[in-house]
Amino acid sequence: MTADEAPPADGSTGRVKPPGFDISVANQARMYDYLLGGKDHYTADRAAIDAQLAIYPDVAFAARANRAFLGRAVRYLAAEAGIRQFLDIGTGIPTAGNTHQVAQEIAPASRIVYVDYDPIVLAHARALLISHEAGATDYIDADLRDTDAILDQASELLDFGTPVAVTLIAILHAIPESDDPHGIVGRLMDAVPPGSHLAVSHMGTGLLDSTTRRGLEDHSDRAMQQRLTARSHEEVARFFAGMDLVSPGVVRVEDWRPEPGAGAGQSVLWGAVGRKP
């Protein structure tokens, strides 16, 4: 879909156009790249991180913890749940341990569809997220809100007759209530068969004192292309309505099936994996 196409007639509100490429405004994908030691970021992104650090000193720990959660969740899905198809929405700028690398290390024939609404991020994904030859990767330029477009295009590579893992890592908090994030997740999970899984990480209200949370939200309003909405444990658990939460349930990302050597710190992110019965 192109940016100037008319909004859909279903009356959905707050449909945000994909961000134009603008290095003068901080961008979550590039800030994340900076925190993870990448080199694809600009002055505004680094300035935004400096501002966040002043509000919340564990920003870098949170970024690493989130990335590590993605790795453990995908490893669990591939190795223990036997998932061979992944729909990774909100891909971000490629770094180490991307979804297809983790999954294909366990099952080389795994198929991964990467989705991002930022055309530059997606260009990086196309150039850098290259599948193992036994498997396949595909790339979709779409907004998470546009579930029809995502499901339609993803079905070219993924077989929706067998289980799919949908990963929504640090993306749902960029969807405001007015865009009905629970409805979005519901539509995605309705489209996949029993045995499919959902993995989520999400900025959490209960994990921060209210001053810090307000500070981060206000900062994102002022300085970032994405506005962030923190959600409660209960609201995050509700993304898994009708599903079975994999133990230990909804916890801080660093506490979800931790592995040794994770380092000290406290993230502000809830993490969870669930299975559609």
Add this chain to the structure above:
Amino acid sequence: MNTVVPDGEQPFSGLDDPPVEATVLRMMLGGQLRRLREAAGITPEQAGFEIRASRSKISRLETGRVGLKGRDVRDLLTLYGVTDEAVENFLALVRQSNTPDWWAKYNDILPGWFEPYLGLESAASTIRSFEIQFVHGLFQTEDYARAVTRPGRKGAPAGEIEDWVRLRLSRQALHARQKPPRIWSVMDEAVLRRPVGGAAVMRAQLRHLIKAAAMPHVTLQVVPFSRGRHAAESGSFTVLRFAERDLPDVVYLEQLTGAIYLDQRSDVEQYLEVVDELSGEALTPDASTRFIEQVARET
């Protein structure tokens, strides 16, 4: 290993680590020398005086553009207050950084401004480029390389042109490495349309590009004429990125009689912005391959 690093940074890789490309090592040692000099509160002029060199020589040393001499390094380290074992460790790395480069045998034809590029290209973990005129040197066929080389060197002896062609093809050895660098090249449609060396040479070159695009470490994207005005008013350029976290990206801009190397973050970011924007505007890699196939049929 005794650290010679001020302000608690991690020391650079020691001798037990796998061998680092000489150029990367020079850049790291140069960066180290700069940090030590600054920590000691010494100006480039003062440092230059110590080793009977100019301010700009110090700058080239500190950016790894020239080789390091053991005696100079010893003098500088002493000036910077580094002593004993740390000096010996540093000098061991300096010796390692002076292993002969693969292009040494082309020294007769190599202009001084081009030689650093060869080191940077060999050492890069990611090479991004935008081309508006010619196919990138890493993807040229022998005939195309010869056709590109000849007009720029009218009157040059045939042997010299052949040396240039061989040098260009030697650079392509990096495609065959166990772990080749990631090469992400965006080109204007003009690159595909300009029949360098005639239609037959160009057809073979286009087929070669299609094969190159299929290599796992290569991504080629075309900006078709139909996209209208695009982000690159800059002309052709190459961005070289290194795996080492401390090393800055380097932008290489080639001119007829020289080249510019940019590694200041503020300069580099402007080129990163352009190459990012171009990669978003260009056809996707798959569509680009189909586009090149189409142009090959029309050539």
